[in-house]
Amino acid sequence: MQAKIQAIISRYGSDKGFLVPILQDVQRELNYLPEDALVMVSTLLEIPLSRIFEVATFYKAFSLTPRGKHLLSLCLGTACHVRGAPLLSGHIERALGIRPGETSPDLEFTFETVNCLGACALGPVMVVDGEYHGQLTIAKTNAILRDLGRKVPSDEEA
Amino acid sequence: MSDTVTLKINGRTITASAGSTLLAAAQSANIYIPNLCSNEELTPYGACRLCMVEIAHGKRTRMVASCIYEVAEGLEVQTVTERILNVRKLVIELLLARNPYHPRLLKISHELGVQASRFKEDVKGCILCGQCVRTCREVVGVAAIGFKGRGRTRTVATPFDKAPADCIACGSCAYICPVKVIPLEDKNNVRTIWKTEFPMAVCKKCGRPFAPEKQLAYFRKIANLPENHFDTCIQCR
Ligand code: FES
Numbered sequence: 475m476q477a478k479i480q481a482i483i484s485r486y487g488s489d490k491g492f493l494v495p496i497l498q499d500v501q502r503e504l505n506y507l508p509e510d511a512l513v514m515v516s517t518l519l520e521i522p523l524s525r526i527f528e529v530a531t532f533y534k535a536f537s538l539t540p541r542g543k544h545l546l547s548l549c550l551g552t553a554c555h556v557r558g559a560p561l562l563s564g565h566i567e568r569a570l571g572i573r574p575g576e577t578s579p580d581l582e583f584t585f586e587t588v589n590c591l592g593a594c595a596l597g598p599v600m601v602v603d604g605e606y607h608g609q610l611t612i613a614k615t616n617a618i619l620r621d622l623g624r625k626v627p628s629d630e631e632a
Numbered sequence: 633m634s635d636t637v638t639l640k641i642n643g644r645t646i647t648a649s650a651g652s653t654l655l656a657a658a659q660s661a662n663i664y665i666p667n668l669c670s671n672e673e674l675t676p677y678g679a680c681r682l683c684m685v686e687i688a689h690g691k692r693t694r695m696v697a698s699c700i701y702e703v704a705e706g707l708e709v710q711t712v713t714e715r716i717l718n719v720r721k722l723v724i725e726l727l728l729a730r731n732p733y734h735p736r737l738l739k740i741s742h743e744l745g746v747q748a749s750r751f752k753e754d755v756k757g758c759i760l761c762g763q764c765v766r767t768c769r770e771v772v773g774v775a776a777i778g779f780k781g782r783g784r785t786r787t788v789a790t791p792f793d794k795a796p797a798d799c800i801a802c803g804s805c806a807y808i809c810p811v812k813v814i815p816l817e818d819k820n821n822v823r824t825i826w827k828t829e830f831p832m833a834v835c836k837k838c839g840r841p842f843a844p845e846k847q848l849a850y851f852r853k854i855a856n857l858p859e860n861h862f863d864t865c866i867q868c869r
């Protein structure tokens with residue numbers, strides 16, 4: 475891990491001003507931001523750990539806990555909200571047994587809600603592992619979950 | 633370029649040194665602007681929004697936080713208008729919802745004629761003025777604490793909510809806190825702060841505990857003092 479972090483930081487010329495992109499790269503590499511990784515970043519960049527913790531907890535995109543293999547980001551922005559996204563959120567929560575912002579214990583799924591993905595015309599929208607799914611329905615959501623290997627009882631299909 | 637600027641506050645002509653803040657300029661002219669998060673010893677921060685004032689831009693006016701707004705030549709400032717009072721009342725009510733018992737907040741709300749907060753109480757104590765965080769960083773220089781999260785869930789915290797490795801137990805954060813919500817306890821030669829116990833150094837002459845060992849070690853290090861420099865307390869020197 476040390477070598478990976480060292481490499482990322484030197485790519486940015488050890489410039490403190492690039493803390494956010496550095497943390498993004500670390501997270502991409504390690505799937506989340508483990509405590510010892512942040513301690514290392516703090517030492518190498520000579521930024522106090524308290525400051526790094528501040529930045530890492532400020533942005534929703536950073537996670538201090540391990541994230542699932544699959545990332546589901548459901549939009550709860552205004553447009554998606556009025557088109558029924560909260561229903562889908564409840565449905566996904568029940569299907570995965572986790573609340574927004576959480577990761578399933580088997581580390582398969584991380585489910586999060588976001589505020590507007592900038593694709594309002596497609597609402598309700600969910601980004602699944604980087605891919606946009608628009609005009610979502612319960613049935614479509616079930617299909618997505620099934621594709622990702624989650625058993626969803628068929629009587630829940632609408 | 634001269635190093636002073638002339639501006640008007642509430643119609644009064646005032647000279648202030650260039651680069652100072654509106655709040656500082658007003659204060660040195662004895663014009664009162666309520667404020668909570670500003671502190672002369674710390675970098676301006678603009679968190680509490682109590683110090684809002686109205687500045688004129690031609691025919692229009694604009695509201696700015698006076699503690700982070702620099703004085704400028706010819707600026708016209710009003711510190712008490714209806715618009716400002718409304719904002720201040722709103723702010724103090726929001727602060728009261730977080731901390732309804734602190735004398736300083738109650739004093740300001742009294743000044744503003746606020747009887748009670750119209751917001752549901754959600755007592756957190758801390759009003760997030762950030763003076764503790766700034767003091768730890770700028771005055772003490774150890775940066776042991778910081779903010780955590782954002783929005784409604786923002787708090788002041790130690791990294792990972794663990795025992796703070798960089799903390800020297802000096803207690804400056806607890807001292808500077810305007811609403812006194814950072815617990816600090818000295819008992820049995822131990823200081824407890826940020827849920828961490830720090831042993832106190834005991835004076836070799838009178839036997840009283842007088843400062844946290846870590847703080848003394850930090851002083852010795854930054855001032856290059858000999859190992860035995862703090863063997864005795866101030867009274868026994
Ligand atoms: S509200 Fe969902 S994409 Fe804009």
Ligand code: FES
Pocket residue numbers: 666667668669670677678679680681682683684697698699700
């Ligand atoms: S004193 Fe200016 S925002 Fe707090």
